Amino acid sequence: MIPEIGHFALVLALCVSFVSAVVPLWGSLSGRAAWVSLAQPSAQIQALLVAISYGCLTYSFLVHDFSVLYVANTSNTELPLIYRISGVWGAHEGSLLLWALTLSTWTFAVSVFSRGVPTVMLARVLSVMAFISVGFLLFVLLTSNPFERIFPVPLEGRDLNPLLQDFGLAIHPPMLYMGYVGFAVAFSFAIAALIGGRLDMAWARWMRPWTALAWAFLTIGIGLGSWWAYYELGWGGWWFWDPVENASLMPWIIGTALMHSLAASEKRGVFKAWTVLLAVFAFSLSLLGTFLVRSGVLTSVHAFASDPERGVFILGFLVATIGCSLLLYAWRAPRLTRSGSFSLVSRESGILLNNVLLVVLCATVLLGTLYPLVLDSLNLGKLSVGPPYFNTVLIPLGVPMAIAMGIGSVLRWKRDQLGRLVKTLAVIAICSLLAGAIVPWMMGGYYWGAVLGSALGAWVLLTTAHAVQLRFKNKGFSLAAARQVPASFWGMCLAHAGIGVFIIGVTLTSHYNVEKDLRMVPGEVFEVSGYRFEFRGVTEVAGPNYDASRGVVNVTYGDRQVAELHSEKRRYRVQTMPMTEAAIDPGLFRDLYVALGEPLGDSGAWAVRIYYKPFVRWIWLGCLMMGIGGFLTVMDRRYKLASQRVLRAEAARPNEEVTA
Amino acid sequence: MIRFAIPVALFAVLVGFLFVGLNLDPREVPSPFIGKPAPAFDLPLLGDNEKRLTPEDMKGQVWLMNVWATWCPGCRQEHDTLLRLDQRNLAPIVGFDYKDESDKALSWLQTLGNPYQVVVEDVDGRAAIDWGVYGAPETFIIDAEGIVQYKHIGPLTDASVANDLVPVIERLKAEASL
Numbered sequence: 115m116i117p118e119i120g121h122f123a124l125v126l127a128l129c130v131s132f133v134s135a136v137v138p139l140w141g142s143l144s145g146r147a148a149w150v151s152l153a154q155p156s157a158q159i160q161a162l163l164v165a166i167s168y169g170c171l172t173y174s175f176l177v178h179d180f181s182v183l184y185v186a187n188t189s190n191t192e193l194p195l196i197y198r199i200s201g202v203w204g205a206h207e208g209s210l211l212l213w214a215l216t217l218s219t220w221t222f223a224v225s226v227f228s229r230g231v232p233t234v235m236l237a238r239v240l241s242v243m244a245f246i247s248v249g250f251l252l253f254v255l256l257t258s259n260p261f262e263r264i265f266p267v268p269l270e271g272r273d274l275n276p277l278l279q280d281f282g283l284a285i286h287p288p289m290l291y292m293g294y295v296g297f298a299v300a301f302s303f304a305i306a307a308l309i310g311g312r313l314d315m316a317w318a319r320w321m322r323p324w325t326a327l328a329w330a331f332l333t334i335g336i337g338l339g340s341w342w343a344y345y346e347l348g349w350g351g352w353w354f355w356d357p358v359e360n361a362s363l364m365p366w367i368i369g370t371a372l373m374h375s376l377a378a379s380e381k382r383g384v385f386k387a388w389t390v391l392l393a394v395f396a397f398s399l400s401l402l403g404t405f406l407v408r409s410g411v412l413t414s415v416h417a418f419a420s421d422p423e424r425g426v427f428i429l430g431f432l433v434a435t436i437g438c439s440l441l442l443y444a445w446r447a448p449r450l451t452r453s454g455s456f457s458l459v460s461r462e463s464g465i466l467l468n469n470v471l472l473v474v475l476c477a478t479v480l481l482g483t484l485y486p487l488v489l490d491s492l493n494l495g496k497l498s499v500g501p502p503y504f505n506t507v508l509i510p511l512g513v514p515m516a517i518a519m520g521i522g523s524v525l526r527w528k529r530d531q532l533g534r535l536v537k538t539l540a541v542i543a544i545c546s547l548l549a550g551a552i553v554p555w556m557m558g559g560y561y562w563g564a565v566l567g568s569a570l571g572a573w574v575l576l577t578t579a580h581a582v583q584l585r586f587k588n589k590g591f592s593l594a595a596a597r598q599v600p601a602s603f604w605g606m607c608l609a610h611a612g613i614g615v616f617i618i619g620v621t622l623t624s625h626y627n628v629e630k631d632l633r634m635v636p637g638e639v640f641e642v643s644g645y646r647f648e649f650r651g652v653t654e655v656a657g658p659n660y661d662a663s664r665g666v667v668n669v670t671y672g673d674r675q676v677a678e679l680h681s682e683k684r685r686y687r688v689q690t691m692p693m694t695e696a697a698i699d700p701g702l703f704r705d706l707y708v709a710l711g712e713p714l715g716d717s718g719a720w721a722v723r724i725y726y727k728p729f730v731r732w733i734w735l736g737c738l739m740m741g742i743g744g745f746l747t748v749m750d751r752r753y754k755l756a757s758q759r760v761l762r763a764e765a766a767r768p769n770e771e772v773t774a
Numbered sequence: 775m776i777r778f779a780i781p782v783a784l785f786a787v788l789v790g791f792l793f794v795g796l797n798l799d800p801r802e803v804p805s806p807f808i809g810k811p812a813p814a815f816d817l818p819l820l821g822d823n824e825k826r827l828t829p830e831d832m833k834g835q836v837w838l839m840n841v842w843a844t845w846c847p848g849c850r851q852e853h854d855t856l857l858r859l860d861q862r863n864l865a866p867i868v869g870f871d872y873k874d875e876s877d878k879a880l881s882w883l884q885t886l887g888n889p890y891q892v893v894v895e896d897v898d899g900r901a902a903i904d905w906g907v908y909g910a911p912e913t914f915i916i917d918a919e920g921i922v923q924y925k926h927i928g929p930l931t932d933a934s935v936a937n938d939l940v941p942v943i944e945r946l947k948a949e950a951s952l
Contacts, residue, residue: 391781398785405792425796433789440782447778484791491794712898 117182120170121261124211127163127218128251130156134244138237139309153237154225160247161222168215171260172202181267184208184260190273190688192659200284201274206424207260209287213404214250216288216295221247224299224324231320238306239299246298249431257424273659273688282342290335290362294400296328297365300372301397304390305439308446313386318379321393323748325376326605329369330744336362337737345696350629350707350725352733355504360483361403364476368396371472373744374465382527384462387447388469394443398436399476405432406483457529464522471515478507509563516570516617520577523610524584538580546573553618557626557728567621574614578607602750609743612736619732628726631711635719642726645706646670652710652720660684662695665710665720669699681710681722704728808925812839812916815901817894820871821880827868827894829920836946838867838939839914840890841902843874844882846910852929853886859935860889864943865915869893872902872910915942918950 134156141149175198180186188204203212221243228236254260277283303321307313339362344352353359372392375385405428456462482503524535550569554560585603589595628642636651650666662682669676679697686693699706704726711721812829819825840856842849860867869890871879876895896902905914915924924942926934
């Protein structure tokens with residue numbers, strides 16, 4: 115019965131979201147206040163219904179209801195509790211339901227936390243979000259119903275894909291979806307503004323915290339995915355330029371551009387049409403990502419459901435959503451351009467440069483991702499675009515971006531004199547070059563990339579520190595003064611410093627890591643960078659739903675015991691899929707990584723992979739700093755104050771636009 | 775204001791490509807092994823590990839090699855098609871049991887019927903790498919000279935057997951008898 119309740123709740127949610135999409139919007143255009151006021155309650159009811167539906171599916175997982183096809187395909191009685199909860203989004207149908215749930219959650223949040231936004235504007239925003247909901251709920255119900263039953267009921271489920279039985283991956287999709295879908299809020303604000311023709315600094319102010327929040331989630335989500343790939347896939351890489359990874363990176367890049375142009379729109383009222391376009395792009399790329407993953411248009415390690423029928427549906431949805439919004443943009447945007455002026459040397463120029471570079475970067479990634487498809491469509495043959503392409507095109511774009519970022523964060527709005535900054539910047543540049551000379555020497559080897567990367571990382575960190583210093587120039591640094599500084603400034607500094615940390619991590623890991631594939635017999639010792647790895651043999655162990663061969667490697671450094679690493683080769687009983695569970699001794703300055711390979715012959719010898727990865731943690735530390743920076747921006751006092759001010763203003767002039 | 779319409783125009787082009795892309799199969803990768811000699815292996819037979827088989831042993835006749843495993847749902851799906859193909863006695867089918875367990879494989883053949891003249895076991899999947907196998911089921915056609923002539927990826931259906939496999943087999947047999 116429970117699955118039917120879930121199904122029924124989903125159908126009801128579709129009906130409610132249809133009402134929520136049409137009625138308030140129509141009311142806002144025809145001036146009916148009662149219709150407009152329907153926006154918030156209907157959004158909240160819809161969110162409740164989707165949550166009920168999602169809860170029912172989770173319940174079916176918890177009680178092992180294998181009469182539900184989806185549960186039978188992705189769960190098993192031996193599956194541990196946490197993976198029964200995360201298994202809900204372990205395959206196509208459930209992950210779509212999670213998408214819908216995430217969208218409802220955002221809609222609910224907007225309906226509750228947007229007190230300051232005028233009723234009409236809010237109604238339009240919620241209507242646009244409800245339109246997206248209609249599309250996704252239709253998609254779930256028509257092509258991928260997770261509540262479908264099977265008869266006869268199987269006694270045992272086919273188990274969750276072993277790759278997904280991991281804590282990192284359990285939380286990676288929800289985080290990523292919070293980011294992806296979060297851009298729907300920015301998108302809806304942009305569309306609502308286009309409909310209403312009202313694009314002012316207040317509008318940018320309402321939209322900015324939502325965008326920052328979505329961006330922060332996306333950053334953390336991508337970081338988690340990369341971290342998961344590193345320790346779970348067993349070959350120690352952290353980014354593969356897989357189409358699905360690119361699909362998450364592209365909205366992130368555009369989202370980053372959007373964060374910056376929004377700052378300019380909010381503070382200075384410039385780039386408004388451009389900001390709208392970026393908001394549309396960010397969400398379009400999220401949808402495109404969903405299309406690429408779900409339709410099987412591109413091959414990928416993530417492609418676990420490819421079905422042309424679903425592909426056609428998403429493509430249709432894509433055309434409707436993105437096509438309509440771009441048409442709306444082409445129609446309305448020409449009236450919106452009325453930019454404030456700024457001089458060549460100003461923060462606006464810095465942001466403009468940043469935006470141009472980011473958009474070019476995104477276009478490059480998009481081209482690399484879709485190029486195989488385009489060639490295939492034109493019958494020009496099959497090929498795949500791999501990491502060499504991306505690595506080659508990224509460096510010439512990343513270098514000016516990092517340099518510009520350092521200068522941009524110390525520039526003033528509207529007009530600035532380079533003369534004011536030249537002296538300090540020159541000192542910082544010299545220090546950075548010194549870092550570029552010293553760090554590779556300390557790591558034991560000169561490479562062009564390492565010199566460049568270390569210098570750039572140092573440049574970003576030092577200029578960020580300089581921005582903080584400038585902020586306290588007149589007041590002197592004290593805790594009280596630090597509290598006076600807006601949270602969004604700290605957010606910016608933390609995120610920029612995160613980029614610096616990230617650059618250093620990527621540079622040092624890729625140039626100085628040591629990777630060894632060895633044949634080891636028990637008792638054999640191998641030395642990497644001063645660490646002695648002693649192979650102590652393999653024992654058999656049994657897990658809840660797998661059997662494993664566990665290899666033990668003892669690591670010492672000089673006389674000091676460092677770690678005993680247990681790497682496993684797991685065989686999951688139901689899916690009979692072999693999995694490598696790497697053993698890692700993490701550290702701020704280096705990771706020791708051991709992965710057990712195959713047994714070699716009868717002498718007890720095994721293939722063992724030993725990696726020494728310096729500074730690899732800095733990659734995710736950087737992502738974490740960026741994410742926290744994003745969250746800090748949201749907590750800025752000015753968004754709360756602004757909403758209260760508008761609230762008072764609106765109370766004085768109720769429903770101005772409706773009656774107008 | 776033409777420039778505001780540029781995004782929507784670009785998007786229209788993109789949609790065109792995506793639509794065409796939907797009807798293409800990215801998995802259909804042309805096998806680099808076609809037209810090349812069959813990669814060598816020397817594998818034990820299922821149920822009788824004392825005996826072994828290499829592609830050399832099949833020389834002089836047109837034969838099929840079907841990569842399968844008991845863990846593979848697509849293999850179950852194509853099994854009846856394989857049985858029917860075997861009954862037509864067009865060419866011997868060699869089963870290539872891929873990363874599987876002997877007991878399960880034997881009981882599978884006992885319960886579902888055995889379309890194979892002989893089955894080799896590739897327990898660790900090493901030999902499959904040489905054949906460019908990247909998922910079961912896959913079916914190869916090898917000519918009398920030992921050259922790989924055709925590769926089918928995914929489950930066979932009666933239609934794909936009739937339209938794709940049988941014409942190739944008959945052509946190769948005709949060439950061999952010349």
